[in-house]
Amino acid sequence: MITKTTKHLLTALVLLSFFGISQANAMEAAEPKVIGLLFYSDSCGSCKVLDPKIETAKNDYTTEPILFVTFDHSNAGSKNQAALLADSLSLGKIYDAQKKASGYMLLVDPKSGKVITKLTREMSEDDIKAAFNSALKS
Structure with a gap:
């Protein structure tokens, strides 16, 4: 059974991984032309x-x-x-x-x-x- 605390931790991990990936993608700059x-x-x-x-x-x-x-x-x-x-x-x-x-x-x-x-x-x-x-x- 998933406790409330575990559920919050999983949600936090998902959000952190999403924002971490989003920031990494945002920081990938194209080479200037x-x-x-x-x-x-x-x-x-x-x-x-x-x-x-x-x-x-x-x-x-x-x-x-x-x-x-x-x-x-x-x-x-x-x-x-x-x-x-x-x-x-x-x-x-x-x-x-x-x-x-x-x-x-x-x-x-x-x-x-x-x-x-x-x-x-x-x-x-x-x-x-x-x-x-x-x-x-x-």
């Missing part, structure tokens, strides 16, 4: 124009396989962190080639490591979305 590298600095005029456009456009791509990364060049500490992040993502060559500049986003193919396109302040939000869509298709 595109990496968006934003080169940013607090003092950059182009960043102040481009960043809001990108932030708004990104809202339409939250479920797409695009990894958005910001390399912040605002100060020595954030530059060091940006360099470490680039190296950890195996993007050190692309990062180094930018000479710690700011005010644009590069869309990169993570498999080949090649730059697909460059997004600049002159682009509209629609242009940015079109670039995201094009990069996702390539």
Whole structure:
């Protein structure tokens, strides 16, 4: 005979195993198809124009396989962190080639490591979305 306590324990185990599996499945992330590298600095005029456009456009791509990364060049500490992040993502060559500049986003193919396109302040939000869509298709 199953006691009330045993029944509660079984229910708890079922719930724990369900939520454990659900969380594990939710944490399984797909490999990014595109990496968006934003080169940013607090003092950059182009960043102040481009960043809001990108932030708004990104809202339409939250479920797409695009990894958005910001390399912040605002100060020595954030530059060091940006360099470490680039190296950890195996993007050190692309990062180094930018000479710690700011005010644009590069869309990169993570498999080949090649730059697909460059997004600049002159682009509209629609242009940015079109670039995201094009990069996702390539």
